[in-house]
Amino acid sequence: MKLRTGIAAVLLVALLTGTAFGAQFTINAGIGLNDKSAQFQSLKFFKEIVEKNSEGKIEVVLFHSSQLGDDRTMMEALKMGTQEMTCPSTAPMTAFVNAFKIYDLPFIFAGEDVADYILDGPVGKKLLDMLPAQGMIGLAYWENGFRMLTNSVHSVKSPEDLKGLKIRTMENPIHLAAFKVMGANPTPMAFGELFSAMQQKVVDGQENPWGTIFLQNFFEVQKFATDTGHVYSPFVLLISKIFWDKLPDDMKKVVQDAADQAKVHNREINRKMNAEYLEKLKEKMEVTILTPEQKAAFQQACQPIYDQFAKDIGEDLIKEVQKLTSEYKK
Ligand code: TK8
Structure with a gap:
């Protein structure tokens, strides 16, 4: 009887906190687009890698369709440490780091290849490096695409x-x-x-x-x-600095590697989907x-x-x- 109550209590806690058994860290990740988007597919890809490579120590819980709020609200939540992850377009990020406005200049990138070149190069990195001062870590540039x-x-x-x-x-x-x-x-x-x-x-x-x-x-x-x-709208996969600072180094590496792998996957499927949906x-x-x-x-x-x-x-x-x-x- 006692054992059963114990198990029930653990189950209840797991249910209430959303923690899987054994997971020491939970990343709640929210986006504005729906679950059919390339962005959500890429988050699922990210989740699988993180959960596998962390051997279940990190659990990733996904939310779509602004279930956790709009881009701006979610970024505020990351700053406060009440949400762990989001993936906004860079445009609303300019409220936190002004320099991201560079990407909003009309026609600054002629194509996706040159966008990749800038985002993955020193300029892209310089801008991501401005995020920790705002309570957020920029893990990788994913892609929303040409508007x-x-x-x-x-x-x-x-x-x-x-x-x-x-x-x-x-x-x-x-x-x-x-x-x-x-x-x-x-x-x-x-x-x-x-x-x-x-x-x-x-x-x-x-x-x-x-x-x-x-x-x-x-x-x-x-x-x-x-x-x-x-x-051209980049997405940035953002993680709360408050949460990040709590992660041990080996788990940071797991998350960073997954973000990078998911970036490659995201750009690939996003480009395919954009071309396909234009025809539809x-x-x-x-x-x-x-x-x-x-x-x-x-x-x-x-x-x-x-x-x-x-x-x-x-x-x-x-x-x-x-x-x-x-x-x-x-
Ligand atoms: C989704 C947004 C969206 C963006 C917009 O949260 O607001 O129009 O393009 O994708 O980030």
């Missing part, structure tokens, strides 16, 4: 077509300024509120990679899409693929943003990235 425009009003082929369209942006001043300068009427909003805002016509449009547009069913409330690719979206929406000239017009319209934010981001950092990207092209 594409959708709306419910009419097809957009030029910046002029954006005139008067209410576009939801992430909570980031560069995105706001860029859509303003392109002629739209932008409004920042957390991702979790976006679907119903489009449904209720609080906003006319939004911008996100093809995978998100498809898997979050945005096509149900958006009729038109354009492959603007105006910004063509059956559901009116998709405009811009000619190089049409795309250049968007790039041209965004040019003033570089001067507007040069001081804020740091002229040296912008020059460093531009130098590296031009070297990469050669």
